[in-house]
Amino acid sequence: MSRSFLSAALRLLPAAALLLGATAIEAHHSFAAQYDNTKPVNLTGALTKLEWTNPHVYIYIDVTDPATKKVTNWAFEMGPPHMLQRSGWKRNALKTGEMLAIEGWLARDGSKSANARRVTRKSTGEIMGAATSNTQTTTGAGAGAATGAAKK
Numbered sequence: 001m002s003r004s005f006l007s008a009a010l011r012l013l014p015a016a017a018l019l020l021g022a023t024a025i026e027a028h029h030s031f032a033a034q035y036d037n038t039k040p041v042n043l044t045g046a047l048t049k050l051e052w053t054n055p056h057v058y059i060y061i062d063v064t065d066p067a068t069k070k071v072t073n074w075a076f077e078m079g080p081p082h083m084l085q086r087s088g089w090k091r092n093a094l095k096t097g098e099m100l101a102i103e104g105w106l107a108r109d110g111s112k113s114a115n116a117r118r119v120t121r122k123s124t125g126e127i128m129g130a131a132t133s134n135t136q137t138t139t140g141a142g143a144g145a146a147t148g149a150a151k152k
Helices: 003-027 081-086
Strands: 035-051 058-064 071-077 099-107 113-121 127-129
Touching: 035 071, 035 113, 058 099, 071 099
Parallel strands: 071 113
Antiparallel strands: 035 058, 035 099, 058 071, 099 113, 113 127
């Protein structure tokens, strides 16, 4: 390799690093960009899937419209696995078919998705924080939420 090639490559390195960094930042969205904290949602349904992946855990429930009896699958984004684990969640904590009540904020794009704030097991009343965005805690308390510890 010539000295001029190495010199040029070294000059371009900072620009390449900035470009790659901007791409990574863009890939991880902010709460406000995707969800509307002025549009709370409270839905109850049967668990269909729990995706335990980075950077966010997703929980899916089938919600039945009481008027039409139409079933719609909703996706709820939660925090990263490590935060959920620190708050007591386990990968296999919930079972498919289990009835859950989920509180959160609607997606801005009108899709059947939301950012979860609190997950409540209907069978036991156990409250599990979603460790997600909007300055909340792992107990489900935070911005726009009632404060208090999770029920154990």
